[in-house]
Amino acid sequence: MPLSRTISILALALALGSGAALAQTAPAAPAAAPFTDAQRQGIEAIIKDYLIRNPEVLQEAIAEGEKRQLETQRLAQAAALKESREALLSSPHDVVAGNPNGDVTMVEFFDYNCGYCRKALGDVQALIKGDSKLRVVIKDFPVLGPESLEASQIALAVKQQVKGDRLFEFHQKLLESKGRVNGAKAIQVAKDMGLDTAKLQKDAQGPEVKAALAENRGLGDKLGLSGTPAFIIGDEIIPGAVGVEPIRKTISDVRQCGHASC
Numbered sequence: 001m002p003l004s005r006t007i008s009i010l011a012l013a014l015a016l017g018s019g020a021a022l023a024q025t026a027p028a029a030p031a032a033a034p035f036t037d038a039q040r041q042g043i044e045a046i047i048k049d050y051l052i053r054n055p056e057v058l059q060e061a062i063a064e065g066e067k068r069q070l071e072t073q074r075l076a077q078a079a080a081l082k083e084s085r086e087a088l089l090s091s092p093h094d095v096v097a098g099n100p101n102g103d104v105t106m107v108e109f110f111d112y113n114c115g116y117c118r119k120a121l122g123d124v125q126a127l128i129k130g131d132s133k134l135r136v137v138i139k140d141f142p143v144l145g146p147e148s149l150e151a152s153q154i155a156l157a158v159k160q161q162v163k164g165d166r167l168f169e170f171h172q173k174l175l176e177s178k179g180r181v182n183g184a185k186a187i188q189v190a191k192d193m194g195l196d197t198a199k200l201q202k203d204a205q206g207p208e209v210k211a212a213l214a215e216n217r218g219l220g221d222k223l224g225l226s227g228t229p230a231f232i233i234g235d236e237i238i239p240g241a242v243g244v245e246p247i248r249k250t251i252s253d254v255r256q257c258g259h260a261s262c
Helices: 003-025 037-053 055-083 085-090 115-130 146-158 164-176 183-192 197-203 207-223 244-257
Strands: 095-098 104-110 134-140 230-233 236-239
Touching (some): 055 085, 055 207, 085 104, 085 207, 104 115, 104 207, 115 134, 115 164, 134 146, 146 183, 146 197, 146 207, 164 183, 183 197, 207 230, 230 244, 236 244
Antiparallel strands (some): 095 134, 104 230, 230 236
């Protein structure tokens, strides 16, 4: 926040505070006239001088403001996670990898053109391989432009032809492909896997795919997701490609006590 605006706000607060103090110590009187420009400038000069002499006060105020903002965001996300639990874990549109009956579910929001999602794919593969009780839900969240949307439309249409490991195989192949990923590249991967590409193109524009994308967009907005990848485990949202160990620790805690941090 610019210093001049900070000073103006502090000056107003000082004026309001002074008014409240006078109201408590003096009998009721007609409302005082507003400050003149000269008086306001004088108050602002006093506050500015104080802040320059004591800059730590302003730093503490900014830090406290950021802390409160983060806490407000955390509480809002916690409420959104609780309200959205069914759609996050058990949507009919979900692509599920790992153990479909696992005791802990990890949800990943991703974009096929997200470099960090490609990096995180190795982490997801390692987690699935090393944890036979882990259930993974993959949610298309195409936020990086029309090409990403095209790829997700085809990927979700693939779900109408294959299931289980074959579906996750398609996901891995497309995410591991080089260069920008679009609808044409997604169709080529599907063709290489022996799928019906004519049906894919038709299904990609169908109501089921549109419903899946709308649901995922709604969930992302409600949870305040600002990018990909974003992992949800228990009651925690983990943004970014943080690596295997932090995610493994969160999974262990959820398994142990039902929360992301025991």
